[in-house]
Amino acid sequence: MAPRVLLVHGAATTAAVWDAVIRLLQEPSEDGFPGLEVLAPQRPSSGDLDREVAFLSEAARGAVVVGVSGGATLGLALASSDVPLAGAVLHEPAVGTLVPGLLDHVVAGYAQGGVTGFGRALYGPGWSPAMAPADPGAVDRDLAMFRAFQPQAPAAGQGNVVVTVGGDSPPTRHEAARVLHERFGVEAHVLPGCRHFVQHDNPAELVAVLRDVVARARG
Numbered sequence: 001m002a003p004r005v006l007l008v009h010g011a012a013t014t015a016a017v018w019d020a021v022i023r024l025l026q027e028p029s030e031d032g033f034p035g036l037e038v039l040a041p042q043r044p045s046s047g048d049l050d051r052e053v054a055f056l057s058e059a060a061r062g063a064v065v066v067g068v069s070g071g072a073t074l075g076l077a078l079a080s081s082d083v084p085l086a087g088a089v090l091h092e093p094a095v096g097t098l099v100p101g102l103l104d105h106v107v108a109g110y111a112q113g114g115v116t117g118f119g120r121a122l123y124g125p126g127w128s129p130a131m132a133p134a135d136p137g138a139v140d141r142d143l144a145m146f147r148a149f150q151p152q153a154p155a156a157g158q159g160n161v162v163v164t165v166g167g168d169s170p171p172t173r174h175e176a177a178r179v180l181h182e183r184f185g186v187e188a189h190v191l192p193g194c195r196h197f198v199q200h201d202n203p204a205e206l207v208a209v210l211r212d213v214v215a216r217a218r219g
Contacts, residue, residue, distance in 0.1 A: 001218075002034060002036055002037075002214050002217075002218055003062055003063055003064050003086035003087075003214060003217050003218075004036065004037040004038065004039060004062070004063045004064075005025060005036050005037065005038045005039070005063060005064050005066060005210065005214070006039050006040075006041075006056065006059050006060050006063040006064070006065045006066065007021065007022070007038060007039065007040040007066050007067070007071070008041075008043070008056060008065060008066065008067040008071035008072075008074050008075055009040070009042075009043060009067075009068070009070075009071050010067070010068055010069030010070030010071040010072070010073075010142070011045070011069065011070040011118070011122070011138070011139055011142035011143060011146065012115060012118055012119040012122065012123070012127070012131065012132045012133075012139050012142075013069075013123075013127075013131050013132065013133075014042055014131070014132075014133050015040045015041060015042045015043075016131070017068075017131060017199055017200075018040045018199060020199060020200070020203045021066075021199050021203045021206065021207060022038050022040060024203060024204065024207045025038050025207060025210070026038060029211070033211050033215075036214065039059050039063070041055075041056070041059060043055065043056075043074075045133060045135065045138035045139075045141055045142050046141060047140075047141030047142065047144055047145045048145065049074075049077060049145055049148075049149065052074055052077075052145070053074065053077050053078060053081060053083075056074065056078060057078070057081075057083045060078050060083050060085060061083055061084060061085075062084060062085070062086055063085065063086055064085070064086045064087045064088065064089065064159070064210065064213055064214055064217060065078055065079070065085055065087075065088040065089075065090075066088070066089045066090075066206070066210055067088075067089075067090050067091070067093070068091040068092065068196075068197075068198055068199055068206075069091070069092060069093070069122065069123075069196060070093075070094070070142055070145075070146050072090035072091050072092060072093035072163075073090075073093040073094045073146050073149050075088045075089075075090040075093065076088075076090060076093050076149075076151050076152075076154075077149070079154040079155065079158050079161050080151070080152040080153060080154055080155055081155065082155065084157065084158070085158045085159055085161075086159045086214075086217040087158070087159030087160045087161065087162070087213040087214070087216065087217050088154075088158070088159070088160075088161045088162065088213070089162050089164065089206065089209050089210045089213055090161070090162065090163050090164070091163075091164045091165070091166075091191070091196075091198050091206065092164070092165055092166065092169065092173050092176070092177075092196050092198075093151070093163065093176070093180075094146045094147070094149050094151075095151055095176045095179060095180060096148075096149050096150035096151060097150065098151065098176065098179045098180070098183065099172055099175050099176045099179060101172065102172050102173070102176055103146070103147060105121050106118060106121045106122045106143070107143070107147070108121065109121025109122070110139070110140075110143060115129065115132050115136060115139045116129050118139055118143065119131065119132060119139075122196060123196055123197040123200070124195055124196065124197055126197050126200040126201060127197060127200070151180065151183075151184070152184075153183070153184040153185070154184060154185075154186065159213070159216075159217050160187060160213050160216050160217070161186045161187065162186065162187040162188075162189060162209060162213055163177050163180050163181065163186050163187065163188050163189075164177070164188070164189045164190070164191050164198070164206070164209060165177040165188070165189075165190055165191070166190075166191055166194040166195040166196060166198060166201070167190050167191060167192040167193065167194065168193070168194060168195045169194075169195045169196060173196070174190075177190075189209055191205040191206065191209070192205065193205065
């Protein structure tokens with residue numbers, strides 16, 4: 001039996017950001033890959049990393065965790081915790097002091113334009129203010145939490161942990177994926193035809209990597 005998939009959204013988005021990915025995952029593929037059980041919870045955006053991980057822990061247990069942006073950062077935190085995962089696919093997480101300045105443009109966007117400036121700086125033109133959570137303080141809390149995040153190596157037995165980066169993303173994002181691979185041994189893959197907002201720009205590429213991780217988890 002295939003493990004379920006847990007989709008974790010990032011800052012300035014809600015669980016609805018996963019709608020296109022969910023449709024792809026729930027339908028059998030043309031090459032016979034079965035539809036998958038998918039969970040996409042709405043995070044509390046509490047600003048407390050331990051609380052966010054605890055909120056996700058039960059759903060993550062035995063699942064393949066998929067995250068983009070802040071969701072990928074939380075996926076790294078889950079992978080380094082004692083919550084057993086079947087694997088993880090994490091697109092462009094924060095990496096703390098491993099790559100200084102990675103989030104500087106996002107911080108500047110928030111300072112200049114609030115939630116709208118943040119979303120446009122992070123996700124690009126595909127993002128709109130309608131995608132942000134109703135709570136205007138959620139982005140502020142998430143940004144502080146993700147800026148303070150420091151990654152650790154995945155715990156033993158966590159399945160295949162894969163970090164992805166958009167082929168069209170800036171050099172700092174590629175550097176972050178490289179550093180995570182070299183420091184912690186995670187796999188690193190470049191996804192063509194996208195930048196940070198892969199669920200919007202090219203969800204099929206993300207789903208292809210995810211299906212490979214699911215297949216390996218099945219043995």
